[in-house]
Structure formats: structure tokens, C-alpha cells
Amino acid sequence: MHANDSNESSRSHAAQAIREMLRFSRVVMRHLHVILITVILGGVAGGLKIASERAKPLEFESSATLLMERLNSPGDNGVFQTSTPLENYRQVLVSDRVLATVLERVSNLPPEIDQSRPRESWARQLRELILIKGQGSSGLVDVVCSSKNQDVPATIINHMIEEAQNTLDQSQENLSMEFVKTLDEERKQLEKRLTTSEQQLLQMQQSIGAFISDGSGGMTHPQIKRALELNNSYLLAQKRRIELEAMLVTIQQTVQQGGSLVPHLRPLEELLGPKHLSTVLALPKEEDTDELEQQLLADQEELANAMQFYGEAHPRVQKLQRAIAQKRLVLEDGMMMAQSGEAAEASREAVDRLLSILQNSIEAERTREDSLFAVYRAAESEAVSVNSKLAQTAILQREAELLRETHSNFLNRLESIEVRPNRTQVRLTVLNEPQTLGEPKVRLSFVKIMVFALAAGMAVGLVAIYVLDLLDDRFRSPDDLTGQTGLQLLSVIPEMPVAGEGESAFHVGLGKTDARSEAFRTLRTVICMSGENRERIAVSSSEPQDGKTTVLANVGASFALTGKRTLLIDADLRNPGLSKLLKMKSPGGLTEVLRSHHDVAETAAEFVRETHIQNLYVLPCGTRPSNPSELLSSARFAEFVAWAEANYDQILIDSPPVGVASDAALIGRQVDGLVLVVQPKKNRRQLVLRTCESIKNVGITILGIVANRISEDHEDSYGYGGRYGYGYGYGYGQHDDPSDGDVDGDTRAA
Template sequence: MEPRMEQRVDWAVPEGPEGAAGGGVNPLWVFWRHKWLIVLFTAVGCGLGYLYFLQQPPVFQSSGQVLIVRNEARLPVQGVDSQRAADDSFSMHSVLLKSPTVISRAVEKHELAKLPSFQGMADPTGVIIASLTATTPSATAVSSNIVGLTFKGSDPVDCAKVLTAIFDSYNEFLGNAYQDRTKETAELISQAKDVLLKQLGEKEEAYRKFRQEAPLLWKGSEGSNLHEDRMAKIEAARAEVIVQLAQTKSRMAAIENAIAKGGNREAVTLLIGNLAAVADAAGAGGASARLAPRNAFEDNLFNVFLEEQLLLEEYGPDHPKVKAARKRMNLMRTHMASVAPGAEGSGPDDFIKVYLESLRQEVKLHEQRLEGLNTLFDTERNSAKALAAYQVQDETFRNEISRTQQLFGVVVKRLDEINLIKDYAGVNMQVISPPARGVQVAPKLPNIMAVAALCGMLAGFGLGYCIELMDRRFRSPEEVRSYLGLPIFGHIPTIGLRKGKRIVPEAAANSPLAPTLCVAHQPKGRQAEAYRAVRTALYFSTHSEGHKVIQITSPNPGDGKSTTAANLALAIADSGKRVVLLDADFRRPRVHKFLGLENQVGLSSLINGEAELPDAVQATAVANLWTITTGPRPSNPAELLTSVRFEELIAVLRDQYDYVVIDSPPVLAVTDPSVIAPRVDAVLLVLRLTKNARSTAHQATETLASLGAKILGVIVNAVSRGPRYGYGRYYSGYGYSGYGYAGSKYGYGRYGYGYGAGYGYGYGYGYGHGYGYGESDKVYYDEKTEQPAGGNGAAANGKSSGKSPDKPSGKSATSAKSQPSK
């Protein structure tokens, strides 16, 4: 399906208007697209602004500045100067200058109501306040003593008079207000002093009575609890007893554990000596005294025992030295038993039992001491709790008295300061910049015109933005890619043809190829380069997957899929690949006209068994390019394409050619492309950016995806030059659900109709385009003018008239009678 031929040859693919990939509207695009609308609204805004300027009365402004200084005695009182500096801040004076109290005094004293600016007003106070503005010499000097005041009015002389009256009224207000404030402050502080003094006396008297009655031991100004001191001492003694009890129990447990394990009695005795030494080091005196007679013998006995063990390892048990060491050890044990306490007839076992019994007595003693200390501690604790309430009450009395004394001291100090400075301090206001005759400040024509122009521009931009939001066409390749989820294989510019003249080189004037085949006629042109870019993208996308059979289709009639298929086949053939271009568009065959070939034998003949493949394949004027036209138009094109013979034909062509390019009808017009799509390796969707391109493209991709077709990508066709990612006009004669009658003059569809002489078969199309054919195919395209027959709309209405469809209008190349071999 070739697009309508435009008069432009050059083309460009500018940026789209979307703000981001996949949607939105770019403000720059709105400005460019609707620039004249914005200019119109801007001009209207300027005109309205000028009318507004002419209707506004003049406004005059007068200004003045005053210096406000506090006269005060410098006192070395901390905190006084900072407080007064805060009182003289700019914010306070600016509020007072515009206060109703000051303004009403000025109006009354200086008779401002009689001025020409306020004639007819009973009380101009509110108007004056609304027209006043306080200023400061510096934007950061919020505490400056210099205050500026401006007034805006309709009379330049009245502006100066109003400011002068306000300054005079404010000066009087400051003097009166300060004197009144000082007097009131002194009275309030005196009253506070008397109240605090009375409260302080009452609290001190109550505290004296409490001290006389409270059972506390008074140390200076504070009372102490004797029971708490005793508790501390008892707790220290109890902790010491607990430690001694734990140590005694641990010694006793260690000795009993050694005896239970069957240890040597001499070793246990030695252990007792070590434990006693540890107990003495920890403060448990008397443990070593009980073992003093045995310590020296135990040390010697231990040394002899070690000597015996060493000799046994070296000489054996019967060696004389071993026997001598054993004899010395026995003698020492006998001697130790004779000199140790309880030695009369007792051995080590009796000593251990006596020592354990002494430890048990010591544990009982510690437990009795601990029990007595616990009882004493509980008694003192109960007594201390009884006196705790008195302690809390004592602390409360002392804190209250201290706070009252501090507050009383501050009040007395402040009263003394006020008494010292009341005769020396005051506020003085001096006018440093007298108000002058007012100058005109409004209306300002440049400002009004600027605002009016901006409002008009924004109104025009808003209207343009709304128009863009209602535009449902695709605006850019990025939007197509994001919305459909498919890559963009290329952008084909509009193929320009001037009316009645082909824009092709003179050397190619006699070529049988149609002028729309720009790859052949203008190989160095931008259009040809665009098709070669599509070819390159196709190579990269099909190289690793072995896709050889490519179907070219489109959503709508007039999207240019036939022109794209033919030019893409030419571009692939130019690269040295063997290509066959198969025209499967029985409804509107165009390939034979593009290539200047006969259409007597073709695809319908092969499927019906009326011809062999060598008879249907035709060589073209382009090297490496063969074609199979549609052949005679069948009455059942969809049924032919669903036959097994069509699928077998595709398999044969896949084996004999490098690429098979199939030109099929639009997806939304008829069901033929839906039948072809599952039988090919990949599908390329040709898309023209019309007003309904978004919805139709989505519907087409959904239809192909539901059939399991592999859609490689989208080819955007008929891109116009200029700042718009444009689209061209289109015409079509496709439709569906139509009817044709043999021998009838008419064929009509559900939404369109076609008529012609002879036999007819037709479909109607839901966008108002009729799809049908009779004996003439001028219902679709006029080869002489490259425009739809009947002018702008004949094809769209489905009307037709003319000659037999089997006779091409151009010169034909010789058909190949034998099947080319690889």
C-alpha cells in the first residue's frame, strides 16, 4: 500500500513532543506546534492590558524617615540594655506607626478628613492604614532605630501632609506611652514587693514551729535522722560477717570434698594448712594458729616425699637410696604425731576431724551474728521510716523560703533601677527625611503590558496543551516504542512526486519500475538510505535466528506497506542476497505494477494447481530480485491462503532464496494477514502516524500477538519534513464483510461500497473505506496521476470504474519460464 505522493523529497525525523518516553507532552513542542495560537492570545492579552492601563487612575507616593532614640541613664545593670534594645526594634515601631490609635489621632488633630483625597469620607483612618508601608534602610536591619514610612494616594500634596501628621502623632504617642508605662511598672513592682515580703514572713514563722516539734537531730540549718546513720554502720558489719561465713563454709567444703575422694591424709593436712593461710590473708584470724606445731614438719615431710618419688623413677623401689628416703619419711611422721596437738594416741585422721569440727562451730557463730545484725537492722529501718516524713517536710520548707527570698531580691533590685532612671530616661523621635511632594508610581504601562502578555501567552499555551492532550496520534518514535513495546526498525520519509512529473533521473525515465521505488531510481537519496537502514536492522535481528520469510503488513489501508515491501526487497537484493517478493494481497495487488510485470500467472495459480512454480516466478529488472505476483484474482482469497499448498510454497521458497518478502493486506481490513502471520518467520508492521494510529496500531499488534506471530518491529512510514514527527495523507479502498454479485455492476460492503462493470467481489471496512474490486482496479489507484481515482475520496467511498484488472499500465519485463537456481 503506497502512501499518497507528496511534493517533498527531503525529509527529517525531528524530536517528538513527548516529555518522556512513552507519554506526556513536551512544553517546547506545544510552543512550536501552536506558536501562532500563542502569538494571537499574547496580542489579545496586550490589547486588554492597554485598555486596563487607560482606565486606571494615577497613584502618587510620598516617603519619609524618622530616627527613634531612647534617652536613658547608663546603669551597670545586667540585662536592662538588651531588653530596651528589643523594645526599640523596627517591627514594634512599624506596627505602632500604622496602628489605629496613632492614625486616628493624626486625622483628628490635623483634620485630614478635609483633604481632597478623602472628601466624602467620614473617617479616612482605614484608608490611610491600608495605604501605608513601613520600610527599613537595610533588609537585614530588623532592629534598626531608623524607620521609613510611605503613603500612596490620589493627590501628590495630600500624600506629604498625611505623613507629616502621622509622624507628629507618633512622637506624641511615644512620650505619653513611656511615661504611663514607667509609672504603671513601678506600681506593679511595689505591690509585688509587699506581697512577697508578707509571704516570706509567714513561711519563716511556720518553719520555726516545725523545727521545735520535729524529732530530728538538727545540725546547723538541716535536720538529720540518727536511725539512718545506725543503719549504715549495721549494714557494713553485716556485710563483713556474710563474707567471713562464706569463706568458712568454702574451707569446710574443700576439706570434706578431699576426704570424700579418698585423698592422702598428709595431703589433706597440707591442704588444711594452705586454707588456713588463705583465711588469715582474708582477715579470718586464728586459722593458722591451730596448725602452727605441724607446719614445719609438714614442709619437711613434703620435701622427703618428693625426693622419694624422684628416686623411684630413677632406681626402683628396692634401691638403698629409695629405702633410706622412705625410712626418713616414716620417722618424720612418727615425730610429727608425737609433738602435734592431740598427739597422745591420735593420728592425722583425728586432727582433720578436730579441724572440721572447729570450722562448723565457726559457721554457727557467724550465722548467729548475722541473725542478730539483721534483727537490729530491721528495727532501725522502721524507726528511720517514721522520721522520713519530717525530713521531706523540712526540705520543702527550706526550698520555699529560698525561692521566695530570691524573687523578693529581684523585685527590690528592679524597683530601685526604675526609681533611678525614671527621671532621666525617655524616647525621642526626630524626622531625618521629611515627606516630599508625591511622585506617580502607578499605573506603569511596561509592567501592565508584561503581565498581560504573559497571561495571554499562558492562556494560548494552555489551550495548545489541551489540544495536544486530546490528540491521540503518535508523536515520536519513542512513544511508538513505549506504547507498542516494539523496536523501531526505521523511519521512511515521504516520497515526493510532483503532479504530472516524476522526480527521477533522466537515465531511468524508461525504466519499467514505478517511480515510488526510490531504492532503484535514487539510490543515494535519503529515502533509499532509510530503506537500507531497515535492511540493516533486519539483518541484525534475523542473523542468529534464521528468519528468512518476512511478512510486511500494516494496521490500516494507505499506510504504505506495499511500497515498503518493494523497496525493502530491492535494498536486500542490492546487498547480494537472493530475494523473492511474494504479493499475497489479492484484494489490491500492487507489486506487478511497481516492477512493471505481467499478472497473468501468480500466487493464486500456484495454490489452485493451475501453474508450476517456474511459471509463476518472474525475474525483474533488478539483479537478485524475483517476484511472484497475485495472479488472477480469486473469489476466496482467505481460503486460498489457509490451504496446505500455500504453506508448502513458503517452505520451497525458503529453501531456494535467501529472503522471502511477503506483501499482505492490512491487519484490520481483512483476515488474510492473520492467516499468513503464523506461517512466516517474522512480521514487520508498517505504520503511518495518522490521527487514529495509536488505537489501530495497538489493535493490530494485539491481533498478531494472539496468533503467535513474531513481530520484529515497526517501520514508521511517510515522515514529513519539519519540526513535527509527521504523517502524510492516506487513501484506501480496503474493507471487510462485503458482498459481490456475478454479472452485477455493483459490489458493496458493510460500511462502504464499490461498483464497476463485470464481476465483483467486495468487503466493507469499519473506518468508512470500501474494499471491493471489479474488472478495473482504478477503484484503488490511478497510475497516471498516482492519486486515488475520482479525486479526494473516490477510493475511500469504494467507487470503481475502468478496465480489466489483469492488464498492467506500464511496460512489462519478460517473465521467467524456468525456476532460477541458487
């Protein structure tokens, strides 16, 4: 489905393009005089160019091919290598400096140099004789010099190449010196910055004081270390106070509950120390126990030595065994006493002493904690200040190290640069030497000049015709009319002399057999032979004064002369032209039919009027209403059209212009089709196209277009006697049916 739509769209575009090309070809044929004029002017211009070429004196030219090479000089380490493309060095060949030096060195100046002008302008004059052509980015350059003097071109080229190489060498040497000078200036600035940075670093270190190493490569100031140690001491004191307070609460609760203090002896020993705890609770002294244990160990060692030489029955061995047993018993009794808590539980005074010692220890630790905190806060403030200075010192130290490294690189770079005269970075090599005597310069082909001039003249003519066609907003031929609107051209109505009103308005009914009457008969025939039901037809135009009313009246008369009962309805309620044309201004008409509440058939039959032409009837407009759109959009209008269709063979409705009001769209919905009358000499192209588009958008069928008021000697393709006209010898005259009409009188313009 989409593929078919795409193919149809492509064919439609192709057909439209072909139609536009054919239309433009006809426009060109109408304006052949424009092309003729431009071609003649082009030929004249070409002739003048040929004459000027012939008048020029003979010129000679020499050429040379150069190769521009970028060289790497040893020892520069790429210091002077630039990214300038080789193409940019071509301008050195024709620079003012090079050309001025060339003019000083040549003995015979080119005759083209106007020596009467200032010497500063000679180089510019010489540049006009030289052509530089580069061959891409390959470095190949063609140098061409022309002059009226045969000996000058080669001399100019040779001196120019030599001087350009000297300029490049000198420029490179100057660049080297300038580069070294720039590096040296930067080195001095760097040394100045380094000195300043080191002085600032030294001053900062002196303001801070001594340093000590923290073992990790960094530096820790004593003030910071002191603050850290004070903080650790403060935290330890706080921890010990909290542990003592917790133990005090635990001992108090145990004593109140009558519990045993044995589970708390080990924590108390860790907090108060074993000696202090033994003294408070009357436990065996630790030093006595230690001495007894040492004696026990000595006896055990002596017993082991004796057992190597004596048996168990030996008195010495038995004595040592009894001593060891007694000492073990003493130690075991002391431990049993400590574990049972007999000493602690036996004495209430010992418990009170223990609680008092805990409370005193807590107060001492709290006092120590407060003192440490005050000292720590003072040390912390000093440490923060010192730490900020240390950070600044580290920044200055890193900056100084970076400057030292950069300074060292500058020194190494300066040492590696070797400034030598005649350093060459770009070298010019002559591949093809210029001819000593210049060859005659090839002139432009006179044939090519003339062909180009004529072609240019024709192109200018076509462009001029295209512009004229854009500015000309008229339809200049029937093909223009049908091609751009996409509608059928039903008939071409010639311009008729102004006639009167009433019965004389019917040109067809006057018994004439000229081309004007034949045009209306042709329109009638095309409508009848369309193959579809065309009993209800509306006639309209894009704007007023296009002759639609006269066309409708004469076509209606043509239908009536064939025996059809034809009704002409003046539905232009805003400007009733048909009623005025036929002198039927009366208080009764279409307006009264639509306003009346009586039966449509009775009311319409009352206001329909007969004409002098048999079978031709007219319903005039009647009174001009204040609400024409409402009347035409009412159901009564549709009922009236249905009544007319039932009582007449052909109905023609005079509709208001489409561009004036929406009445034409309301009428168009009640008819089988609409005939659009166009006056090519008057109507603008864009207005007609917009009119056609608006009619199609509301779903009204356009039967075709009638080209009206076409003069027989019209300058475009509408004229009669041509392919679209009707010759007077068409065959009508003495053999016409006299029943076609015998009314005499003048005719009027359609």
C-alpha cells in the same frame, strides 16, 4: 568510550531540543490568530488601565526616614531586653491604636476618609494611604503617606511618629510592671513551696529519730550502725566456730595417726589462750615463767652495774653469774619440755580434756552464732526501713536547699529591678523630615503600561498555544510526524474518492496521471532507491481503517508497471482486507499453504492468482484460521517467504495493524523492512509513537511512514500545492507511457 557516548548523548539532546523548538514555532505559526487575539485583549486592558490612571485625581505624597534604635536602660541589667527583631516594631507605626490617635489629633482629615462609615473603620482607611518600607535589618524605615490634600501627608506622618514613640514607651513601662508583678507572683509561689518542703523535711526527721555523724559529712542512724555491728559480730562468731571445728578435726586425726601435737600447740594457744592450754596440758605456768624472766633481767642488770666497779674474780660478781646461769637453765628446761610435748603426750587424760574443751567451745560458738544471726535479722529489717526514710530525707533536704537558693536569686533579682516611667527600649529618630507640602505623586508611565499589557497578552497567547498543542493529539504537519517519530516520510497519499472493488481498486492501473497516482509512484521510487535490498516489504498501520491495504495494492501495481514480477500476500489472517478489496475470497490461500503438509512450492503456486495488471500476482488469505499467530510463527511461513523471494522480484505483505495483535511482529521478522501507514486526521499521536516503539523493540526495521488520506485543502501542512504537496502541473499527462495502465473505472479512498 564513555566520553564519546556522553558527547553523542548531549548532541542528541541538543538536536532534540532544537527540533522541539522548531516544531513549536510551526505550531505558533498555525495559531497566530490566538496570539493576535490575546495581544489585542492585552492592548485593550492596557488602554483601560491608562484611562483609569488619567481619570484619577492628582495625589500628593510626603515621606520621612526613621531610624529605629534598641536602647539599654541603666539599671535593668538586661532584664527587659527581648529578642524581638526591630523589623517587627515597624507595625507599631500603622497599628490601629496609633492611627486612631492620629485621626483624633489632626484637625483636617484626609479627603479619602469616608466619614459616613463607622469611626472604627477610619484607621483602616488611613492605613491604605500609608506605605512602610524597611531597609533590611539596619533599622532604617521609610514612611510614605499620600493624599489628595497637599497639606495632609506631612501632618499625618509627624503625628504618627510621635504617637508611635509614646506607644512604645508606654508599652515598655507596662512590660516592666508586668514583669515585676510576674516575678513577685513567682516569688510567693516559691516561698510557699519552700515552706511546704521544710515542713515535710522536719516531719521526716522527727519520724526517724536521732542522728549521729559518720565522720564523712553524711549522717548514720544508730539503728543502721547497730545492724552493721551485729553483722560484724555474727561473722566473727561464724569464723571462730569454723576454725574450732577445723582444729578439732585436725587434733582427732593426729591422735588417731599417733602423730605429735607440737605443731598444733601454737594454733591451740591462739584459739584457747596460753593459760588454758597450760592447764590442760600441765605445762609450766605462765606467771611463774614471767616472774623468773623478770628476776633474770634484774640479775643481768645488777651484774652489768657491778662489772663497772669490780672484776670477774670479785665474790659478788661470781654470785650473780651463778644465779643467772641457774635461772637460764630452769627457763630452758621448761621450753624443752613444752617443745617436746612430753607433758601432752605423756597423759592421755590431757588429750581427752583438750578434745572435750574444743567440742564445748564449738557448741558455745554455734549457740552464740545463732543468737547473733537472729538479732541481726531483726536489726537489718529495721535498718532497711530507716535507710529508706533517710533517702527520702536527703531528697527533701536537697529540694529545700535548691528552693532556698532559687528564692535568694529571686530576691536579688527583684532588688536589682528599677521601675521608672518613660523607660525607652526602642527609640525612633527622624533622619529626614517630611515635606510640609506634599509633592505630586508620580503616575505610572503610559508607555510602560502598554508595553507590559502587550507583552502579557503575547505571553498568555503562547501559553494558550502550548496548552492547545498538549491537548491536540494529532500530527499537524510532516515535520511533526518525522520529528516526533524519528522516521522518514516516504510519501503523502491524497484522499481519493470512494471506488469499487476488484480491478477498480487499483488507482495506479487506471491510466490516470494525477497527484494520487504520482504519490504511489513516489513511494515506489523511494523504496527502490534506498540503496539496500528491499524485495520483501510488509505494510502495516497502528490501528484498523488507516488505508494500509489500498496503499499496498496501488504500490504493488506501481512496481508491476515497471516490469517487476510483484506478489501481493494477504497475511491479515484475522481480517483479510486485501482479499476483500480485490474480490478474491476463495477457500484457497495463505492459510491453506501454511496448513498443508505438501511441498510449499506446489501448494503456493496452486493458490497464487493473476490480476488484470501484467506482472502483478496475489495470494489471498484463504480460510480464516483459528490460530493465526501459530501459523505465522511456524517454519513453514518462513519457507513460504523464501519461495516467494525466489520466484518474484518484489514481495508486498499486507500485515495486521500493530496495535491489534502480535502478527505484525511475526511477519516483520521475515521481511527486509516495514512501511507504516498513518492517517494524521484519525490516528492519535501517542498511539503512533507507541506503535513505532513496539516495532523497534522487537528488532524490525521501519522503512518509513506514509501519510494517508490527506485532503488538498487540509488546514495543516500536508495540503497539496504547498511545499509538501504535488501540483497538478507536475508534468504528467500526454507524455505518459500508455503501458502504465489503461484500466478505466472509479477509484476508492486509500
